[in-house]
Amino acid sequence: MSTFRSVRGMRDFLPEEAKIMRYIEAKARKTAELYGYKEIITPVVESYELLAAKAGEEVRLRMYAFKDLGDRMVALRPEFTPSVARLVATTLRNEPRPFRLFCVGSLYRYDEPQQGRYREFWQSNFEVMGSNKPEADAEIIMLTNSLMESVGLKNYTLKVGHVGVLRGIFNQEKMDEKTENQVMQLMDRKQYDDAFRLVEEAGASKKCITTLQELIELKGYKVFDIVEKMRKSVEKYKQSVAAVENLQEILKLVFESGCKINMRLDAGFARGLEYYTGIILEIYVPELDIALGGGGRYDRLIELFGGESTPAVGIAHGIDRIMLAMQKQNVTLQKEEKKNVMVIPAKDELKGEALKIANLLRNAGILVEVEVMGRKISKALEDADRRKIAYAIIVGGRELKEDAVMLRNLMKRQQNVIKIEKIAEKIKGDCS
Ligand code: HAM
Numbered sequence: 001m002s003t004f005r006s007v008r009g010m011r012d013f014l015p016e017e018a019k020i021m022r023y024i025e026a027k028a029r030k031t032a033e034l035y036g037y038k039e040i041i042t043p044v045v046e047s048y049e050l051l052a053a054k055a056g057e058e059v060r061l062r063m064y065a066f067k068d069l070g071d072r073m074v075a076l077r078p079e080f081t082p083s084v085a086r087l088v089a090t091t092l093r094n095e096p097r098p099f100r101l102f103c104v105g106s107l108y109r110y111d112e113p114q115q116g117r118y119r120e121f122w123q124s125n126f127e128v129m130g131s132n133k134p135e136a137d138a139e140i141i142m143l144t145n146s147l148m149e150s151v152g153l154k155n156y157t158l159k160v161g162h163v164g165v166l167r168g169i170f171n172q173e174k175m176d177e178k179t180e181n182q183v184m185q186l187m188d189r190k191q192y193d194d195a196f197r198l199v200e201e202a203g204a205s206k207k208c209i210t211t212l213q214e215l216i217e218l219k220g221y222k223v224f225d226i227v228e229k230m231r232k233s234v235e236k237y238k239q240s241v242a243a244v245e246n247l248q249e250i251l252k253l254v255f256e257s258g259c260k261i262n263m264r265l266d267a268g269f270a271r272g273l274e275y276y277t278g279i280i281l282e283i284y285v286p287e288l289d290i291a292l293g294g295g296g297r298y299d300r301l302i303e304l305f306g307g308e309s310t311p312a313v314g315i316a317h318g319i320d321r322i323m324l325a326m327q328k329q330n331v332t333l334q335k336e337e338k339k340n341v342m343v344i345p346a347k348d349e350l351k352g353e354a355l356k357i358a359n360l361l362r363n364a365g366i367l368v369e370v371e372v373m374g375r376k377i378s379k380a381l382e383d384a385d386r387r388k389i390a391y392a393i394i395v396g397g398r399e400l401k402e403d404a405v406m407l408r409n410l411m412k413r414q415q416n417v418i419k420i421e422k423i424a425e426k427i428k429g430d431c432s
Contacts, residue, residue, distance in 0.1 A: 009111070009119025020323045021122065023333050024151055025104050028124030028317065031147045032102035035139065037126055039102045042083035048073040050082050054275035054301060057185055062110040076108035080125040081275070081301070081314060088129050089307025097130025097310070104319075116290045116321045126295075127314035129302065134246060137279050137297060138253035140315050144283060144293060145261040151322060152331040156285045156292070157262045160223070160251070161269025163276040163296065164243030165234060169211060172237050173204040184270040192216055192268075207236065216268030223251050223265040230267050243278070250279055275301045281315060287328035293317035339390035339427060340367040344380045346396040354395045357405065357420060364424035385410055391427060 006012055013021055032039060048065050055063070055078065065075040077083060080103045088099055103125045111117045126143060128136045141158060148156045163184070170180040179202045186195035196209055214233045218226050227248045234240035247265075254261065271280045271294060278297030285292065295315025302310040341361060345354035358368045369389070371380045377394055384392050394406040399417050407423060408415035409430070418426060 007119075009113040011118060011120070017323065020326065020333065021319055024319045024322050024326075025122075025124065027150045028104060028147055028319070029102070031143055031150065032124075032126065034146065035100065035126075035143045037100040037102035037143075039104070040084070040087065041105070042077075042080065042087070042103060044076055044106070044108075045074050046077055046083055046086075048075045050086055050305070051075050051077060051079075053082065053304060054273065054298075055079070055082075056181070056272040056274045058188075058272040059109060064108045064110060078107055078109045079273075080105075080107070080123060080316060081127065081273075081298070082305075084125070084127045084129070084314075085301045085305055085307075085312070088310060088312075089302045089305035093307055098136070099127070099129040101127050101129070116288060116318075116324050118320060121321075122319035123316040124319060125314065125316040127312060129310050129312040131313075132299060132311035134249040134253055137250040137313050138257060140295060140313050141250075141254050141261060141263075141281065142257055142259045144281070144295075144315055144317065145259050147317060148283065148292075148322075151326060152329075152334070153285060153292075153322070153325055154329060155262075156283055156325075157264050159269060159282045159284060159291075160247075160263050160265050161267065161271075161280045162243050162247040162278060163270065163280050164246065164278050165215070165230060165240045165267065166212075166270060167277065168237045168240030168243050169208055169234065170204075171239055173199075173202075173208050175199070175202050175204060181274050184274075185272060187216075187268060187270040188272050211237070212268070218267035219265060219269075221262070221264050223263050224248070226265045226267065227251065233267075247279060271296060275304075278313065283317070285325045285329065288321065288325055290321060291318070292321045292325055338367055339430070340369065341391045341393060341427065342369050342371060342380065342384040342389045343393045343395065344371040344377055344384075346377060346394055348374075350395045350397065350400070353400060357393060357395060357423075360420070361424055361427075364428075366424055366427055381408070381410070393423065 051063060052060050059078050063075040063078050068074050084101050106120050106122050108120055110119055113119060128139060166184060179198060183195045183198050199209060211233055218229050220226055227244060231241060231244045234244060269280060275298040276296040277299045280296035281294060282291040283293040293315055297313040299311040302312060343354045343358045345351045354370055358370045361368045381392055390411060392408040392410055396406060399405050404417050404419050406415055407418045
């Protein structure tokens with residue numbers, strides 16, 4: 001059977017791409033460490049009910065959901081946030097707050113495959129749980145900036161909004177939560193006419209529509225000017241005024257921290273997931289029109305899962321899309337220069353010696369491959385050259401009698417006989 005292919009929307013990562021994915025993951029893990037986020041590992045399969053609770057229609061309809069053999073309705077996780085919230089609502093419920101939790105792994109959504117949109121994708125996910133203070137929101141912005149900077153991306157912009165401003169209006173208009181969520185979904189897809197129609201049908205006031213119309217026009221990089229305009233626009237809606245103030249405080253803290261992230265405030269911005277209650281965020285680069293990451297504050301999810309009232313804020317960065325952005329921006333990976341070595345036995349009887357030398361070098365921290373194809377020295381050297389290996393060690397009978405081997409520098413095309421005990425030192429010395 002030679003016709004098997006990967007399933008639509010699923011990808012293989014060949015070594016070059018796998019390396020970039022892991023590089024980004026390592027940078028995310030480093031960021032987590034720098035900011036005090038502890039890693040947790042949660043299951044790929046969760047109960048459907050948990051994942052569907054506040055996912056929003058967009059994600060809910062695209063879940064890989066099925067009954068397991070025990071007749072339980074389960075799904076492959078489309079995001080990490082419900083799993084982390086579940087843990088905080090249950091196992092971790094009596095632990096001291098705040099929780100700073102980090103996850104990384106694969107997620108599954110039956111999205112329409114296209115550039116940057118896959119059915120299996122990867123996120124690094126950061127959640128702070130237990131704080132309702134603006135400094136927690138500011139921290140999420142700062143760590144996103146740190147991550148983007150550390151992978152080498154340029155010209156990225158953080159799109160910022162505040163769901164509390166919109167929810168404040170809808171609450172005062174006595175709109176039910178279902179309609180409220182539908183309106184926000186439509187706004188998220190920029191289907192404003194449909195959104196306003198729904199608002200009208202729900203019996204909201206004229207004032208409500210004009211306020212929403214004003215808000216969707218308010219956007220730009222002069223975030224504090226826009227905040228002032230938002231405040232004026234929503235002055236009749238008490239909860240919304242408080243939300244604007246919260247937004248202002250967060251933005252002020254980000255500026256005070258010295259974090260130089262480019263922010264673009266968009267007062268009519270909404271996101272598909274239904275659990276958001278406060279600030280919402282998405283990160284973009286000019287080369288792509290899809291978000292590299294998204295998140296926000298969600299103060300009621302843990303309670304909804306039966307836990308204590310626990311305000312929370314978090315963000316997930318799409319590792320696949322970060323890779324795509326790095327490729328578009330021609331970012332080169334900063335690498336630790338580690339030279340690799342190929343050990344080639346000159347004849348069959350010396351295979352054991354070759355393996356022994358390889359082990360010795362690995363124990364000294366050197367990257368070693370052994371020739372395993374039984375090729376002649378010249379063919380093995382050709383292969384080492386093609387794969388840009390830095391050194392070849394040729395294990396020959398004559399040199400071995402002197403406890404030595406031939407060390408060949410494949411870049412400089414020089415070779416010398418060297419005592420086995422000196423190889424590691426020599427290679428490391430060459431690299432430094
Ligand atoms: P989200 O906006 O649904 O948020 O996803 C976050 C990021 O995951 C997106 O910005 C994108 O980079 C990546 N992503 C999503 N779907 C796909 C896909 N089909 N293919 C490739 N990449 C994709 C969440 O998942 C929330 N849980 C974030 C959050 C954490 N909010 C609070 N805490």
